[in-house]
Amino acid sequence: MTLIKSISGIRGTIGGKAGNALTPLDVVRFTSAFGSMIKGNKKSCKIVVGRDARISGDMVNRLVTGTLIGLGIDVVDLGLSTTPTVEMAVTAEGADGGIILTASHNPKQWNALKLLNNAGEFISDELGKQVLELAEKEAFEYAQVDKLGSYTQKTDYIQKHIDKILEMELVDVKAIKAKKFKVVVDAVNSTGGIAVPMLLKALGVQEVIEIYCTPDGKFPHNPEPLPENLNEISTQVKRNKADLGIVVDPDVDRLALVSEDGSMFGEEYTLVAIADYVLKNISDDQLKKSGLKKNTVSNLSSTRALRDVTEKHGGSYSASAVGEVNVVKLMKESKAIIGGEGNGGVIVPELHYGRDALAGIALFLSHLAKFGKICSMLRESYPDYFIAKKKIELTPEINIDNLLGKIQEKYKKHPINTVDGVKIEFDKEWVHLRRSNTEPIIRIYAESRSETTANNLAEKLIMDMKQFIKS
Numbered sequence: 281m282t283l284i285k286s287i288s289g290i291r292g293t294i295g296g297k298a299g300n301a302l303t304p305l306d307v308v309r310f311t312s313a314f315g316s317m318i319k320g321n322k323k324s325c326k327i328v329v330g331r332d333a334r335i336s337g338d339m340v341n342r343l344v345t346g347t348l349i350g351l352g353i354d355v356v357d358l359g360l361s362t363t364p365t366v367e368m369a370v371t372a373e374g375a376d377g378g379i380i381l382t383a384s385h386n387p388k389q390w391n392a393l394k395l396l397n398n399a400g401e402f403i404s405d406e407l408g409k410q411v412l413e414l415a416e417k418e419a420f421e422y423a424q425v426d427k428l429g430s431y432t433q434k435t436d437y438i439q440k441h442i443d444k445i446l447e448m449e450l451v452d453v454k455a456i457k458a459k460k461f462k463v464v465v466d467a468v469n470s471t472g473g474i475a476v477p478m479l480l481k482a483l484g485v486q487e488v489i490e491i492y493c494t495p496d497g498k499f500p501h502n503p504e505p506l507p508e509n510l511n512e513i514s515t516q517v518k519r520n521k522a523d524l525g526i527v528v529d530p531d532v533d534r535l536a537l538v539s540e541d542g543s544m545f546g547e548e549y550t551l552v553a554i555a556d557y558v559l560k561n562i563s564d565d566q567l568k569k570s571g572l573k574k575n576t577v578s579n580l581s582s583t584r585a586l587r588d589v590t591e592k593h594g595g596s597y598s599a600s601a602v603g604e605v606n607v608v609k610l611m612k613e614s615k616a617i618i619g620g621e622g623n624g625g626v627i628v629p630e631l632h633y634g635r636d637a638l639a640g641i642a643l644f645l646s647h648l649a650k651f652g653k654i655c656s657m658l659r660e661s662y663p664d665y666f667i668a669k670k671k672i673e674l675t676p677e678i679n680i681d682n683l684l685g686k687i688q689e690k691y692k693k694h695p696i697n698t699v700d701g702v703k704i705e706f707d708k709e710w711v712h713l714r715r716s717n718t719e720p721i722i723r724i725y726a727e728s729r730s731e732t733t734a735n736n737l738a739e740k741l742i743m744d745m746k747q748f749i750k751s
Contacts, residue, residue: 283299285310285412285415290306290393291392294336302340304343307344309418312414313412313419314379314411315353316351316421317407317414318376322376325376326356326373327348327375328373329348330362331382332360332362332382332497333470333473334383337382340393344381345431349429349430350422350428350429354430355430355431356373356432357433358433360471361380361437361438362475362531363384363533363635364533364631364635364637364639365438367632367636368437368444368632369434369437369440375398379393380531381394387499388497388499401633401634402634404605438475438478446642448628448642448643450558450561451483451646452650454484456645457483459523459649461485461486461649463489464520465525467490467495467527467532468503468527468530469493469494469497470495470497470530470531472530472637474495475532475638476641477493483645489522491512503529503530507544513527514538515542517539522540524539524648525538525542529637532637533634534547535624535640536550537550539655540654545659548582548622548665549583550626551582551619551620552585554640554643554644555589555590556589556647557643558618558643559576570629571615572615575617576590576619577610577620578597578599578600578607578622579599579600579601579606579607579621579622579700580700581602581622582621583622583665584710584727602700604634606700607627608627608633611629621635626643628643666729666734668731669725670724670726671716671724672722674721676720678749680722684715687748700714701715709729712724712725722745724738724741
């Protein structure tokens with residue numbers, strides 16, 4: 281059994297002993313801490329709650345909403361929803377915060393409390409530490425009976441979310457309808473099974489073939505949208521002669537695409553393609569109105585292809601530390617028109633500052649419709665990069681910071697970024713070394729135009745570290 285307490289939320293497996301897993305006692309304790317921190321000395325306080333469809337969701341939802349009411353907080357319960365929908369609902373409701381009940385791409389035995397501020401964005405490092413401290417001290421006080429919070433259900437927010445997407449200037453419903461697309465959807469039997477077909481029909485997709493779209497939380501395969509987990513949709517796309525396959529994770533903030541020939545478009549290239557479309561089609565008037573620039577942001581471990589596309593359109597690319605909250609912060613600082621992460625997460629500030637697979641779908645279909653050719657040809661229009669992902673396990677007594685410092689010194693003649701670990705650039709190739717926050721491991725990511733070179737780069741850095749350890 282596992283319980284992981286971090287500044288962005290609480291994640292764990294269901295069942296087991298309190299303190300060692302996400303048990304009812306742990307759910308109540310951390311909800312109490314977050315609710316107390318958000319409420320502070322306010323006379324009134326409102327928090328939005330929504331969940332994915334995993335099996336434990338209803339149980340966790342009852343514990344969370346009941347605890348918040350017990351703190352004197354008014355609850356707006358969206359029921360089955362998506363992460364980006366909850367994020368948008370927080371601001372629409374004028375709420376003080378939000379809680380999303382989802383363990384994202386983790387298997388069915390996991391659940392989590394993802395914590396949002398009043399802007400519908402993940403809470404800061406500082407606020408996250410306050411929550412953990414309050415939970416540790418159990419420093420919370422519940423409301424007297426006459427001051428309990430209220431409970432309201434609002435189940436129409438997915439439709440409101442879709443309506444907002446349809447209003448986006450770069451979403452071209454007319455072009456999508458004209459193409460009479462046939463699309464296969466794998467929503468891993470979670471809330472994407474509600475939201476994605478609704479969106480596709482609203483966009484004018486002619487035929488939607490649903491596989492694993494029953495929101496019962498019975499994941500038919502590993503829910504992380506990686507190529508090795510997507511054999512079924514690949515087969516269905518080819519069998520049905522579909523134009524596109526769409527895959528989302530359980531809380532619908534990550535988007536993976538399958539081309540008409542069953543090949544993977546590539547999670548890294550979801551953001552690349554959508555950014556290309558936005559940068560190409562955004563007008564000067566639209567930019568002026570938004571106050572944003574033709575800039576993009578992704579994290580240090582994401583593909584260089586986004587930088588290539590951005591610079592092609594005269595924009596500037598920036599890389600943040602890994603983590604959505606870091607991407608969002610840098611997007612605001614650089615006034616980026618679009619950003620996200622290489623895991624298929626797309627952030628469109630016009631809508632909100634959060635990864636949003638639904639917005640990504642609408643923009644990608646607009647792009648594909650205007651491109652006028654098949655999906656695999658669109659993918660071929662982007663430079664091919666390959667990312668190798670490896671790790672080196674270390675003994676606990678090794679000083680990881682010292683080890684990374686030695687690597688930095690060895691490669692000091694090359695451009696180096698130390699915002700998050702050490703990233704070394706070799707012309708159009710790079711290697712990124714990041715320490716794990718939970719175990720004595722350094723993760724190594726390397727990218728090149730050649731898969732063999734990417735693997736060799738990663739192995740070279742592993743050998744360097746082993747030599748430093750020996751010496």
